[in-house]
Amino acid sequence: MTKAQDILALSGGVGGAKLALGLADILVPGQLHVVANTGDDFRHLGLHISPDIDTLLYTLSERANPVQGWGLEGETWNTMAALEQLGAETWFRLGDRDMATHLWRTQRLHAGLRLSACTAELATRLGVASHVYPMTDDQVSTTVHSDRGDLPFQHYFVRHQCEPVVTGFSFDGISAAHPNRELMRLLQRKAFGTIVICPSNPFVSVDPILQLPGLWLALRESPAPVVVVSPIVAGLAIKGPAAKMMAELGMEVSALEVARHYCRRYPGLMDRFVIDDSDATMAGAIRDLGVDVAVTSTVMKSRADKQALARFVLQRDGG
């Protein structure tokens, strides 16, 4: 049923969603499968919020807000304004249209639906042809260990604007969590032609996915090559705190160090590492880690950039 050339992508939020959109654009509808990090999920105002799933669904349905980089285009903020008048917590901004997603999902989850089923239904209702999976239906919560103590991810990321100095991360609940069943089933069936790890944050977006029991080994055992796109370009993170985290963890802030991270934690997983032209001088050192290196422009500004990187990653332009 599933064609051999289906593509699997592992993604966090904004950065990963960009490449996912590029991949969806160049593939046949339904050929792309995206596994989203859910370590950032949390309950807020009584709502179940899945930031990375939503960013993926909004991006893939072309509803994403291109300016703020999260949330919906043409959003309004009247519920937040009224919550502010009530003296409620408003550090996590929920737009009025976005609210519908959280209300809908929370209600479905209360009714007993699994997050994966909610996500599939939401994708259908938003007109997303790609398959989007939460990494697990179980609760896994990313905690950021920092100089201000242990912070739930969204408190670190949004409330404190990534200001605390990080010392490490933990993914509460992960050892008891089951990776997404459909994903594991597809991996067993060798359904994928390529497995792409999007240029998402290695520590808080990709690690939670890969560290689910059995998941990274299943990816390694899969005959599909695993291609990682570096989220670090010229020593900077395109989006988010990845570079800041690396510096605070005492790591060199470079694509090479990202490659080392993946090789160290998941030996034998990565087949090819895609770096930006500006990091071409690191190619040799990365090859010394035992992985192929491919060099291209990895910065995705336009829709064409996204599609070009997607083609390159899938070696559809001979890259």
Place this chain on the structure above:
Amino acid sequence: MTKAQDILALSGGVGGAKLALGLADILVPGQLHVVANTGDDFRHLGLHISPDIDTLLYTLSERANPVQGWGLEGETWNTMAALEQLGAETWFRLGDRDMATHLWRTQRLHAGLRLSACTAELATRLGVASHVYPMTDDQVSTTVHSDRGDLPFQHYFVRHQCEPVVTGFSFDGISAAHPNRELMRLLQRKAFGTIVICPSNPFVSVDPILQLPGLWLALRESPAPVVVVSPIVAGLAIKGPAAKMMAELGMEVSALEVARHYCRRYPGLMDRFVIDDSDATMAGAIRDLGVDVAVTSTVMKSRADKQALARFVLQRDGG
């Protein structure tokens, strides 16, 4: 602590809230205590919605929408529009600003707060000086028995626009429910100078309050006179389905019949019945039921109308 002349009002939604506003206007801040029907409360989209409490709080804080008669002034509907796009239930319209109230309340209730404590806190946050109490902290759910079967109140009222022909009502959970504690405490202390039953729907707004175990007897035992304002004027309900219900239940649609309803169900409770000038000819027949009758203009269009009726009800203009 409580002054002898504090006033208690029993109220449903819009009609009752109008008189409550008039009462609040002519009293010292904090002197008015309003008990709201919560038989209309329901869960919708995962939110705890208390329509009558909200109508009272929005009216008393001068936030009510004067045109549609419910909800907030200057409301927007962007969450509803997005829910509609998701194919969610949208028959119960929740405005974006109003949503903040439901989110806030639902979260507070989940945190373990009682509805009465939520309501008091919400009143404070909205700047309402009057005391607003839910009739009970327990769940009581009004069911409308009709030619289309048993309908939860909001399904009858909003979803089916009061179209089904009613045959009766029940208040699920009422026999195990405790009347609001603060109210019972104040009644025991003989804190009230007058008890006003607002011109609310007798069957679905006032009956659920009065039928809470021990409540109407405590009102009857109170030394304060109980004054009922007729919701039926010249054979019509000013607002809502009261007249339609009476006709469907085989009752005469008149202020006299409302008086009979209260005398039959709650013997000895009502001391005075306030009817509109247009129903003056019924005064004799109502007096024959053993209650005082007071005749005035009971239709509240302007703010001055509300205040004038409030003064009349409290006999502050010698009415």
